[in-house]
Amino acid sequence: MSDANTIGFAGLSHLGIVYSMAAAARGFSVLAFDERLGVAEGLAAGRFPISEPGLEDAFVKHHVRIKYSADASLLSGCPLIFVTLDVSTDDANNSDLAPLESLIDRVSAVAAPETVLVLMSQVPPGFCRRLACRLPASLRLFYQVETLVFGNAVERAVRPERYMVGCAETDSGLPTLYRRYLKAFDCPVLPMRYESAELCKIAINCFLVSSVSTSNTLAEICGKIGADWSEIVPALRLDRRIGPHAYLNPGLGIAGGNLERDLATVQRLAAEYGSDARIVTGWQEKSRYDRDWTLRTLHHTGVLASPSHASVALWGLAYKADTASTKNSPAFAVLRALPQYKFRAYDPQAKIGTGFPFVDVYTSALEAVQGSTALLIMTPWKEFSNVTPRELIARMASLRLIDPYRVLDRNLFSESGFEYHCLGA
């Protein structure tokens, strides 16, 4: 299937899986490469290590245009290669760039002269300029900012809002092949220098975090003065300076890893270059405080008073809905804080892992609430919103709901005799 127009994707983690599929969905022939054991083989068989709405459907429709391979030499036939390995972070949200650098070396060694190499992985400012210096002069390097959103990644990759492309020099234009590829997605393309593109991604995330932090701050005050944040949000969305898609829903801090990584990068840059980044420290501290809202609410409701009598049902382990990712998940923060208590957990996709002997995992939400003294809804999975008061009344020992995201109908459950706690009211 390889031809002169085959687009290469190297590194098949979340980013590579989704973007290679988007390329196929837009009609391109794709060579998706990853030489880690079993990765290409599993993907070729339709076994995805990630969960994204629409991914399996897209595979059914478009897999004929994708060749998954562990053979790096095949990349030599691709004039345009995207490097799409996700960069993992440690507990302090620092990036581990070594696997990415190793992959780039592998790709650049086999890429044909004049190949256009497009880096999409999450790299800190300065990375691309340094990389361009050490790559063979026959390769042209670009940096395409990824704005993957877990749980909505396929949709955003197939129908992007815009492309931000980092270039060595902005006045030399994009190569024809790359330009033609981007044009197929029918959205604005914003060329900029490498450093701007690298910082652009961080800038987007900083604005998201500031919205989240502001919303959480005001939502908490709402709860204390008798206001309701959900009544205020529509007014904010109608304000052009804020907008209909702003991150205004209160939540349990930032999680998932990417936002945290970018905040750590800003702090590092500010320290290195002498800028005032105390606001970033404030966001981080605020996020930790927001994450622990559930713990404080459990205390205020008296659930923690007697460890031997508490049996807490916990719905949702993932850090957000429609993903199996648990990186920095608030659910795990609660579990780690309360090993003396008995938990009954359920999540449609995420796994509990090891180290939680005090947590029993169930295969349905209603099984998990059986005999519980409180129900925590830690991830706003849609399926939870279908549960009725009657179903919970029949199973729970105490009618206490801690529902930060308002998955359930507050009025309905309050009127049905539940003690109901949520963010923002």
Added chain:
Amino acid sequence: MLVHRFESPTVPSRIVLLGSNGFLASQLRCTFEVARLAYRAIGSKEVDLIDGASTDQLAQIVRFEDALVVTSALTPEKGRDPATLIKNLRMIENLAMLLGRQPCAHIIYVSSDGVYASRSSLIAEDSPCETGDIYGVAHVVREKMLLQACQKADVPLAIVRPGAIYGSGDTHNSYGPNRFVRTALKDGKIVLFGGGEERRDHIHVRDVANLIQRCLVHRSAGVLNAVTGKAWSFRAVAEKVTAALGCPILIQELPRTGTITHRHFDITARLRAFPDFQATTLEEGLAETVSGVANAREEGLT
């Protein structure tokens, strides 16, 4: 943030309580007795920590397996001046010298929420210790001195920073619940600065002792704010005192001299350390205090 050396409660072989006669120390003695914990209380009459000889004296008493609870301090009513500050530091200097000679199993240092800045904010254990008050400075420096000595001697150190402690038996007369109860009983009135709008976290002395006991049995190390997590205005406290007394009390307002500052605490670290701890409600605590102070008055103790 506290880290427990013992996940399951383990009774220390003996507790040495430094400062035995203060408000909190008295409560600690009660708590230890009720819990049947072996302890040795040492007051300043027996060993004066300000005196350099105290190191030798304590070296004769303290054993390797002991847990030390340090409540000794010259409180603000003894002086908010450089001389008192130096004496307070001298006490810890002598104690640090003791640790160099005779390490022990665990130390709990009772500090103060005075280490934090007085501006309005939500305070947590990792909030900056930026006090402008010389008594607060004393505790900041004492904490650092002890931390250094404990690190050197490999002794786990828990720093407990209580908020505004109240309860019957309080020997101080600072602005707040105890003064309100006393003046209400004695004069039938409570005097507020301004409208008493400032909010503070008032913790019952028994709760502070309870938290210290928990730190002891878990051999905890780190910092813990001994607070309830609920701040009340002085006006609300005055009204609750009045309600507890069950008779009309005049609440008088004096012209305000300073700006209004509030003090709230984030108790997340405490919830992680001791999730099942439940603080006494202010209503319960004040009712007990009213009853205790009234009984003491009848017995001519105050």
